[in-house]
Structure formats: C-alpha cells, structure tokens
Amino acid sequence: MTLEQYNALHEPEKAEVIMQGNFLAEREENGLPVQLYNLGKIYGEIYYDPLANKILRYRAFDDIRQLGPYLAHIRFNR
Template sequence: MTLYEFIQADTDQKALAVWNGIYIADRQEGRLRMQLYHLGSFYVEVVYDVPQNRILHFKPFRKGLLLAPYLEQIRLSF
C-alpha cells in the first residue's frame, strides 16, 4: 500500500494495513497512547484513547518531526 492509498483508505483498511506493518515504538501523553508503525515506504502514528478504548486517528507520514518523539526509544543493533 502506498502513502496515497493509505490516506484514501477507510478506517478498517487503515487498521488492517497497520496491523500488517512493523511496530516500532509507542509513547503516552496523558490519556492518549501513540504507536508508531512502519509500512514500507512510510510511517503511521496511531493515536489511541486509552480510557475510551478506541483509535482516534491515524497520522501517516514519510519523515520529519513526527519521528522525533520516538527516536530515544529506537535501538539499532549491528
């Protein structure tokens, strides 16, 4: 799936694409949990409301500032 296809997809299709992606890291801000996934040529941040037990939205992106909050958690091994 391309970034453009992901943007055009409905919620169920987005959830399935993320489910098949590669989980990278997560973080929490108050009641919200954000999870970062890699889907080949782009990333998706899933914003999840913990108390309500539901996904609020998906933030697809290729690079940039949205990766910054996760960088300390990512460990590369060679």
C-alpha cells in the first residue's frame, strides 16, 4: 500500500488497515502507548488510551526519518 492509497481510505478503514500490518515497536508519548506497524511501503502509528480502551488517533507516513522515536525501543540480539 502506498501513502496515497492509505490517505484515500475512509476514516474507519485507516485504523483497521494499520492494525493488519506487522507490529514493529511501541513507544510512549505523553504517558500513552504509540504502536508502530509496517504496511509494506509505509508505516502506521496508533495512539491508544488503555484506560478508555480507545484509539485516540492514527497516522501513516513513508519517510523513514519519522522512525527516529522508535530507535531507542529496538533490541538487537547478539
């Protein structure tokens, strides 16, 4: 999927498509978990409120520079 194809989806479909991707990492922002998924040519993020059990927002991007916040959460095995 390309970013243009993702952006053409209806709002309810966008979060569903991200969750069908491959989970890569999780980070925290403002006390809330943010999950990163790979969707082929793009990446998707889901901002989640576990207390309310609700997705707050989601977004997709194709610029790998936006992966920076996740680098500290990647563990490499030796």
